[in-house]
Amino acid sequence: MRRHWAAFVALTGLVGLSFSQTGRQIPPGSPLPGITPFEHEMFRLGLEDFTEVETAEDGLGPAFNGNSCAVCHSVPAIGGISTMTEVRGGRRDENGKFTELNGGTLFHLFSTPPHRCQVRIPPEANVIARRAPIPLFGAGLVEAIADGTIIALEDPDDRDGDGIRGHAARITDVATRRERVGRFGWKAQHATLLGFSGDAYRNEMGITNDLFPDEMALGVDPEQLRLCSPKRGIEDVRDRRTGLRGIDNFESFMKFLAPVERGPIDESVHAGEALFTAIGCASCHVPVLVTGPNANPLFDRKPAALYSNLLLHDVGTGDGIEQSAAGAGEIRTPALWGLRFRRPLLHDGSAATPEDAILRHGVEASSVTERYRTLPHALQRQLLAFLNSL
Numbered sequence: 001m002r003r004h005w006a007a008f009v010a011l012t013g014l015v016g017l018s019f020s021q022t023g024r025q026i027p028p029g030s031p032l033p034g035i036t037p038f039e040h041e042m043f044r045l046g047l048e049d050f051t052e053v054e055t056a057e058d059g060l061g062p063a064f065n066g067n068s069c070a071v072c073h074s075v076p077a078i079g080g081i082s083t084m085t086e087v088r089g090g091r092r093d094e095n096g097k098f099t100e101l102n103g104g105t106l107f108h109l110f111s112t113p114p115h116r117c118q119v120r121i122p123p124e125a126n127v128i129a130r131r132a133p134i135p136l137f138g139a140g141l142v143e144a145i146a147d148g149t150i151i152a153l154e155d156p157d158d159r160d161g162d163g164i165r166g167h168a169a170r171i172t173d174v175a176t177r178r179e180r181v182g183r184f185g186w187k188a189q190h191a192t193l194l195g196f197s198g199d200a201y202r203n204e205m206g207i208t209n210d211l212f213p214d215e216m217a218l219g220v221d222p223e224q225l226r227l228c229s230p231k232r233g234i235e236d237v238r239d240r241r242t243g244l245r246g247i248d249n250f251e252s253f254m255k256f257l258a259p260v261e262r263g264p265i266d267e268s269v270h271a272g273e274a275l276f277t278a279i280g281c282a283s284c285h286v287p288v289l290v291t292g293p294n295a296n297p298l299f300d301r302k303p304a305a306l307y308s309n310l311l312l313h314d315v316g317t318g319d320g321i322e323q324s325a326a327g328a329g330e331i332r333t334p335a336l337w338g339l340r341f342r343r344p345l346l347h348d349g350s351a352a353t354p355e356d357a358i359l360r361h362g363v364e365a366s367s368v369t370e371r372y373r374t375l376p377h378a379l380q381r382q383l384l385a386f387l388n389s390l
Contacts, residue, residue: 025261028137028341029077032258032298039256039298046253049246051078054205059235061112062228063119063217064206069250072133072204076341079137079257085130085349086204088321089121098322101125102218105321106203117220117228127328129319130348131186137338138259139184142306143193144299146292147181153286153309164283164364166311169325169332174198174211183310186319186347187326197250201236209236209247259304260338263389272386275379279371284309284333284364307336307390316362317346329363339390354387355380 026033031043050069054060065086066072072084088105092098101122111118121128147168156167169182173191175198180191190196198211208215213234215225236246276282285307294300311333318329326332331347344352351357361369372380 026258027077028260028338029079030258031256032140034298035256042249042252043256045242045244046249046251046256047078049249050253054207056112056230059205059207059229059231061110061206062117062215062225063108063111063220065109065204067205069200069205073136079254080135080338081133081342083132083344083349085132087121087128087130088319089125089128090321091124092127092320092328098127098320098328104216104218105323106216107218108206111217112228117217117225119217119219122219127320129321131319132344132347132349134184134186134334135260135338135342136254137257138304138306138335139193139257140255140299141259141291141302141304142183142310142335143191143255144291144294144302145183145289145304145310147191149289149292150181150183150310153311162280162283163367164280164313166284166309166313166333166364168310169312171324181310182325183332186331187321187323188310188312188332189324189326193251193254194247197247197254201247201250207235207246209234209245211247256298259306260341262305263340265389266385268382268385269389270386271379272382272384272389275375275383276386279375279383280365280368282307283368284311284313284315285336305337308333310335313365314363315365317357317360319347336387336390340388354384 031040035043053068060067066084070078072082073079075081087107087109089107090098090100090105101124107121108119151168154167156165158165169188170179171182171189171191172178173180173195175192175194182188182191184190184193184196190199195211198209201207201209202212202216206215215229217225238245286309287307288303288305291299291302291304312326312330313333314327314329315331318331320328322328339354344350345354345357346360351360358369358372372383375383
């Protein structure tokens with residue numbers, strides 16, 4: 001029997017309502033305004049699968065971090081964040097060379113009974129990091145941003161002399177097998193929502209799928225891993241009624257999930273936004289990117305006010321893990337839309353407030369941080385008021 005967080009969904013998401021229909025702000029967790037009835041049904045099916053609690057009989061594990069997508073994405077509504085973090089690890093030698101241990105960097109927190117496939121971090125690991133969930137609101141708009149738009153923002157050689165050297169994550173998309181620009185994940189390791197879904201289903205819940213067909217539990221003997229998994233073959237099979245896999249439903253939910261709308265805006269917020277640009281924050285946290293041409297009018301040349309350039313940067317807050325196109329110190333510029341609903345901050349949740357996160361910025365962002373430090377307290381408060389309106 002399927003078990004869902006139905007009561008939680010009812011409390012946190014007024015699904016189907018939009019600003020145009022109600023005259024009120026769209027609650028977090030709602031679908032994009034203007035979706036068709038068919039798209040709304042796809043969103044609903046996606047939300048249902050997104051909140052399903054998986055069991056070992058469904059394919060959960062044998063190593064996993066959560067038994068539902070909503071475990072990590074539930075605040076302030078389904079699709080948001082949580083206090084859960086995953087653990088990554090590896091080894092860096094005396095020459096600075098990073099090495100994966102046991103063939104990967106993800107070390108699962110949990111295992112299914114009788115726990116014979118519980119993952120353990122090898123003692124030789126000297127790089128251990130935590131990663132917090134990234135909110136998914138507006139993910140369909142992010143996916144619809146053209147690769148060329150992101151590439152146009154690159155400045156890997158610091159041609160303008162501001163010290164900022166962002167570059168696009170050029171990856172091979174697991175869903176299309178094409179070279180694309182990554183934009184999802186802390187290391188921009190995925191370009192499409194389908195690829196992101198397949199990765200999360202296998203890596204976070206241990207459910208194999210067409211994109212990631214092999215069980216994973218780092219350091220566990222392959223024969224033991226086979227004994228731990230009661231199901232054989234691909235575990236995410238197509239529903240006989242809809243023809244859709246779980247990863248297809250996750251993709252639909254994220255694609256049609258609306259971004260979080262801005263909070264109240266007053267004179268202090270307007271002044272803070274001007275300061276945000278003036279001291280250089282907007283060099284990386286670009287206020288608006290526009291989606292490319294798209295057959296779906298929901299995504300056709302639409303502004304996405306995400307406050308990110310989606311590039312990889314080293315601003316001194318990296319986790320030490322090399323992954324995909326990202327170096328050890330590099331992190332994809334976090335999008336700031338919906339920031340007022342997110343605490344704690346940074347990739348590992350180590351910053352309690354936006355100011356804490358600002359003051360942690362260094363390396364490429366050193367000059368920007370110093371400009372913030374030298375602002376009078378009244379102006380700092382205005383900038384923080386702006387951030388708390390997002």
